[in-house]
Amino acid sequence: MTHLIAAGGGTNLDADYTVALFWILAVLAVGGGVTMVLVRQAVHSALMLAVVMLSLAAMYAMNNAPFLAFVQIIVYTGAVLMLFLFVMMMIGVSSADALVSTLRGQWFWAAIGGVAFAVLMIVGIGHAAIGSAPKPSADFGNDNLTGLATLIFTTYVFPFEITSALLITAALGAMVLAHRERTSPRLTQRDIARRRVSSGHVMPEPPPGVYALHDAVDMPARLPDGTTTDRSVSKAVTQRDLALGRDPQESVAADLEAEAKIEAETEFEREIEAGASGGDNTQ
Amino acid sequence: MSPASYIFLAVVLFAIGGIGVLVRRNAIVIFMCIELMLNACNLAFVAFARMHGNLDGQVVAFFVMVVAAAEVVVGLAILMAIYRARRSTSVDDANLLKY
Numbered sequence: 172m173t174h175l176i177a178a179g180g181g182t183n184l185d186a187d188y189t190v191a192l193f194w195i196l197a198v199l200a201v202g203g204g205v206t207m208v209l210v211r212q213a214v215h216s217a218l219m220l221a222v223v224m225l226s227l228a229a230m231y232a233m234n235n236a237p238f239l240a241f242v243q244i245i246v247y248t249g250a251v252l253m254l255f256l257f258v259m260m261m262i263g264v265s266s267a268d269a270l271v272s273t274l275r276g277q278w279f280w281a282a283i284g285g286v287a288f289a290v291l292m293i294v295g296i297g298h299a300a301i302g303s304a305p306k307p308s309a310d311f312g313n314d315n316l317t318g319l320a321t322l323i324f325t326t327y328v329f330p331f332e333i334t335s336a337l338l339i340t341a342a343l344g345a346m347v348l349a350h351r352e353r354t355s356p357r358l359t360q361r362d363i364a365r366r367r368v369s370s371g372h373v374m375p376e377p378p379p380g381v382y383a384l385h386d387a388v389d390m391p392a393r394l395p396d397g398t399t400t401d402r403s404v405s406k407a408v409t410q411r412d413l414a415l416g417r418d419p420q421e422s423v424a425a426d427l428e429a430e431a432k433i434e435a436e437t438e439f440e441r442e443i444e445a446g447a448s449g450g451d452n453t454q
Numbered sequence: 455m456s457p458a459s460y461i462f463l464a465v466v467l468f469a470i471g472g473i474g475v476l477v478r479r480n481a482i483v484i485f486m487c488i489e490l491m492l493n494a495c496n497l498a499f500v501a502f503a504r505m506h507g508n509l510d511g512q513v514v515a516f517f518v519m520v521v522a523a524a525e526v527v528v529g530l531a532i533l534m535a536i537y538r539a540r541r542s543t544s545v546d547d548a549n550l551l552k553y
Contacts, residue, residue: 201470207474207487213480213482224493230460234460236515238516251522254526255485261534284473285469285476286469296462297458315509322513326510334517334521340524341524341527345527345528348535349534
């Protein structure tokens, strides 16, 4: 392992390989970050953030930080991002940005500010003389984990202890904030059955999509009297249709039209057939 | 690759995250942009650690990760409480202090 580290200079990879990998990962990370800011759906933003985090994990590995690379994948991409997705699923995926902008020129000034900040930092850092990395010590090779552990449990032992207090506080805070006091007594099975009978709909809710030409989940079910019922379609699906600008009722109307057309055609064919057979009979 | 290029990349990612925080209105996406900024800082710390040839930067990045995890937990819990109260995660809707 040591000779590999010595051969690679900064990392234990070949120098050209490192440069190529850096540019691939940099393009992935920046592209993922820009897409994350630009896409409308929050779930897509989360997936783009996963791309950024995974490429950063690879960069940690290239920078002789294998422990941080794995922590990045396990904690960030695994736990934190999944927490984001869980919360997104709990409070509704359809919660897109409000379309009304309250600040005028928000995008313009934010972009100006962000680009100005980036230019300022890059120019400042560019003026600072950043030399090439020194030859990696043993801390950066196989002993990375040992070196980190030594530092954490000697020099940084007090911040490490404080971290445990922080985590406990965070867990308690999350429990207190996410806890909801029950204001009404819990419904028993008896109450639910009674409510169902008194509501007049004893049967289970009709499933969506029982049309001949469409079986999508956003198609309302058809009741025995021929009308459609909204109770068969989930509210989330309706919201999604609204967000995407779809109208299932249009498809229903189109279906009915198509059905009428097919019926008219079959009627017409029947008439022709009847006429033909009638002609045969007369001959 | 010199550590400077990693630091430049970290600056660019940090700026992208900052722009995202400023322009997006969905609180969850704002949180994700903050995570992006924290990740950019971590990348800079790791690059500095390599530049100086010691592991202190990596330890700091490790602590940043811990604090970020705690921050996400509390932040998302607050978000859920706000969503429960006003059925929206848009930061424009939480404006009662204005009046």
